[in-house]
Amino acid sequence: MSSRPNKPSYNFAPVKDVKTLALALGLTERQLNRLAANAGNMYRRNAVAKKDGSERVTWDAHKQLKAVQGRINQLFFHKVLFPLYLQGSIRDRAYPRDYVRNAEIHAGAHIAITLDIADFFPSTRAELVRDIWKNFFRFAPDVAEVLTCLTTKDDFLPQGARTSSYLANLVFWQREHNLVETLEKRGWRYSRLTDDMTISTTADTSEKELTDINRIAIGCFQGYGYSIKRSKHKVLRRNHRVTVNSLVVNVHPALPKEERRRIRAQVHQVKQALTSGTQANMPSVASTRGKIAKVVRLHPELGARLSDAFGQAIPFDSDGSSESLDERGIAMDRACGATVAV
Template sequence: MQKLKIKTKGKSYALKDSPFYNLRTKKRLSILLGCDTKDLPLLAKDDGNYNVFSIIGKAGKPRQIHKPINKLDKIHTRIASLICRINLPSYVHSGRKKHSNLTNAKAHLSADGFDTKVLTTDIKDFFTSTRKKQVFGFFYSDLKCTADVANLLADMCTIHGHVPTGSRLSMVLAYWANYHLFEELSSLSKQHSVTMTVYVDDLTFSGTGVNELFKTVVRKVLSRYGHTMHPTKTKLYGKESPKLVTGIVVKEGQLQIRNQQFKELVTDFACWHAIRQTPHAIFDPHTYRLLGRLNSMSSIDPVFKEKAQTVKGNTCR
């Protein structure tokens, strides 16, 4: 079975040009989503529409995943494909072509080549703290759907009253459901000559206006919208300090690879050396992991692209 994918078909448009805009009837909704009208109430239920399981996260703690299945999986992919076509503000670096954690970090390199103060933070439990009422507000207030259509969409797009953690829809929907939060933070940043970027649930602010008071105001704004600034993932960096921005070190006016990446690269090379002469080693997960890391590091330092080519040439096919 072909894996479902988000498809924008190269389209992009303003919010008011979305096919969801001013959607008035459930019949029109079913046509837009490619399903029968009678299926809509069934797709709005949690039971039978999700595979719920736990994985162990990087911190070693279990994390619950809500993955839509069967018809709802197709519907979520369709909704995500349509919402992903809505133009995003320039401060958003996730879910956009030619944008990544790298462009997110680059945005915080000062034009004069000198380092500046930086605040990095993470919205704690971003998806699960984005509630159904916020999703409803996006469809009802921003996209001008009728109340019944907006409520039906909000039910179809949430589980247990919040955005699911394992859907293709999760990232883009969580952004738009919190659009007014991000716009308020963007306005606050502009008032203080601060650069702000958003990468999923990571917020980064840089500039001379970044200080403890600015951090406190950001925390209060997040709280007012029902979110929490992650207590252990919030860092206020001084002007001269190396800063870790979406996994990349910003130091002395340049982007640098973090030490943790080099340590993991040594392990990846050791695993690859052990299997590289076995038949079809080029398809081995250890080779994929090593090549993936080298390609990621090459976006900061081109020398690693050459290393990736060397690995390919020395791996059994």
């Protein structure tokens, strides 16, 4: 896939004592130990309803803990070399990662297998996090214990914490690279977007081979104590639509036709509303911009047409800057009662 190593690596000196860790984090040793002891209580619970009716629970860390977790990212996780089969929430200027690049790995797939770990974050126990700090980073046991306290809550990995996505990418560090090597030797491609795994091949294959690949992959994750979500475990074939992260990859990553139609309809609706001045129940301008940007990335010609049509509905300020367009769009959203993330 690239010259990157097939296994995550950290090639810096290990932290040998808590005093050194405290100094690196800008705290006294006493402050650090106190923060670690209380870290599990320093989160605010946020629950969001999912499409299937269940809840996705995330945890927002207290300002002080969040700042220390950000420092941990800078000191340690930003220095890890992550192989390119890991595509979820990794800061990497040389090889940017996201859901589109994850889908690109599987372009032209004849067959794709999708797997999803059930309750991934709550199922990631502190024991696995401790192993990362102690054996992957090679930190001293007392340092690993303090860092485990700072990055877990009530014995699990809290989704939403600044450090959690990096730990999620490292949780299989001992065995995942072996799985990837085994799959590659058999002509299969593998990628993981946090808790969503995709395995694909550009060749036709037998049912026995499919059974073997499923057994090997599922066995790897079950070996860590995880379960695979049955509803997300699918085998997709080229004679139908093959999707990865909601993108069609039969040829190259593309938005499904019905989504493109919805976006065109939304752009038309917003354009009409802005032109006529009747903005009640109008979709968010910021949301529409975001959807246009997605089309621009995946379908440049269509995206350019939608962008031009949308831009004609929003007059430029005298300086003609794109920043003034964004500010005008946000102001319109607020006037219409929309919620805007800035």
